[in-house]
Amino acid sequence: MPAISRVDASRFARWWRNIDRVTLCCVLILIAFGYILMLAASPAVAVRIGASREMFILKQVVFLSLAGLVVTGVSMLSRQSIIRFAAIGGVLALLATVMTLVHGVEIKGARRWIALPLMSVQPSEFLKPFFAVVTAWLLARTRGRRVFGIVSLTGLGVAGLLFGVILVLLKSQPDIGMLSVITCVFMAQLFVVGLPLIFVGVGVGGMVGLFMLAFVMFPHVRSRVERFLHPNVGDHYQIDTALRAFGNGGLMGRGPGEGRVKDLLPDAHADFVFAVAGEEYGLLICGGIILVFLTIVVRTLFKLMREDDPFTIAAAAGLVTGFGLQAFVNMGSTLHLIPTKGMTLPFISYGGSSAISVALTMGMVLALTRHRVTSGTISRGFGNAEDWQSGARTRRTA
Template sequence: MRFLRFTNHPIAQWWSCVDRFTLLGVLLLMGFGAAISFTASTGVASDFNVDSFYFVRRQIIFLFGGLGVMLTMSLLSLRGVITWSFMLFALALAGMVGTLFMGAEVKGAQRWVDVAGFRLQPSELMKPSFVIITAWLMSHPDAQRRLHGFFVSLGLLGVMTIVLMLQPDFGMFVMLSGVWFGQMFLASLAPTFLAGLLLIVAITASMGYVLLPHVRSRLSRFLDPANSDTYQVDHARQAFVEGGFFGRGPGEGVVKHALPDAHTDFVFAVIGEEFGLITCLIVLAVYGFILMRSFTRIVNTEKPFVALAGSGLLLLFGGQVVINTGVALSLMPTTGMTLPFISYGGSSMLSMSILMGFVLALTRTRRDGSVKKYRP
């Protein structure tokens, strides 16, 4: 009887229907990220005149905080996911506007606010909440209300675009716009609408190129590396060459001493140099497993909202992996995107933990293996 009472406990019920394999994949990435933060941050720690474990200690704090957030979000019902998304969206939007007036400026951009000794990037909280809200607006069974939802989500995207351009954060704009278009496509929006919207985004991106010097500089360095300063991407590319198949060994890399963002934007280059191509492929395989596993469960749902929200979240997660690794391999211009759960940073860890918590909540299953049919 005691066993039966335990199995009726909410935590036990959650454990019986949550996707434990996806959860395990995320835990593996978190653990590896904590380990790599030590070797990747030693050069930066020396530059800041702090001890070698400074960034490691902070990353471990971020890790356990993110883990708690992810598990909490995975317990939510469908209505809870939507409610939390609206609260996070309002908080993030207020924070983004606040950064324009009292934000900390880093490398010419005002994207961060200092909170209790930590530097928070509000736009990171915007990413998962915006995807959920857009899915909710676009999934109403009534076609007329669904069309109204489309225009509301377009308005939200427009507001975010203005704030992101003022910070400026062009990479975030590209990421969120891409995911939004993906959701529009999945929502079966008319092709003429999509074509018109694509034109609007193209015009906005062109204006960003003309009006934002750092965007123009990054694209110029990517398109014409021979006549540009490509210091970081050159060192990152060389790191993979030096690492070979099996790497130089933990702590033996030199790229982390040359790159100021070795522990964040270019952490994949550190992995390539110190652990080699094989480890890089294993890391990418874990990301691929999480994406494929979650997508497989998402497609079994009968609820349009779950399909749109889950697909959008996974597009965001996978897109960030592709962009970060693509930049490290010199396949894309630098954007400032982090590698989920591995790059150092509290804002990124919090954002990705919320995202995966939502994914785990949306993909919870019944004991018969079918996708759980939530009651809104």
């Protein structure tokens, strides 16, 4: 790209000078991997279901192109615009999630999708980024008024109520995996805004209790956990096939188009796309994909260490936690490090809802971490830097 003059005051020039270009390049690399792996994995899946070989490819080209535009457009927004956008989008996503319980399409016993003319939409995918920003605003807005050593019950109470509503909705679908991700996002935000470790421990204990309850209440959760813990119990065809694919790929892979796992797994283009990468491109490329995800997460967290605005810290931490956790769940399931869970690999797996929601996530992360000349100035209504830094010092010495 040609150099942009330092005196160029256009909106694009200011955006390009201040954006985190390393993270932006990592996002573009993941989108490129998405194109490559969709070309490798989707034709066999399409033929197996009796569709055109190009069906998934053409759709994903549109989805990823839209995702690139969304990342760029959202990353240009101001912090106040991000808050307004998340509030409006969150309300719409919440209402759409409620609609899935009434008019949703049932697939494998779960109602998570709304059927549209050209695609199905999973509204809960959009709850993740919007929830992270809205709860960050609630928690940061009431900074400085503390009760029993924790964040003011006004902000914490409203955020907790919102989380409770989402918990009930996702449990009703059911979608335990999405609920787990959103719960981890909320716990991470509570931690970074100064919740004492004892309350974090209580939250983690609550998560364990909810997981045990899900294990008892939902047969599919119990089946997946038992198959993970006991290799001789149940059907292990998908995970065994995925692990063999990694073994067949070795260090350098069998070569583009030479893999066989895409002919054997029904979700090779979605939940098990990482196995396709392992077989055709080998350990080195898989390691490169993991490194790209790590770079995005770690770089964002390091940038937040130099940030003073509590809203920015809580929002970006929540967003990048959800992004990194989603990637870990997909790759960990494929490698049999955790029980299997149908969760997409960001920007790489097939899916319109996933691609756009992840694009919203990364667009908002880039917008919130843009360099600002007045980085020490706190957005109106979110407290002041001295209170935030004083609270941070108190937590470090506690």
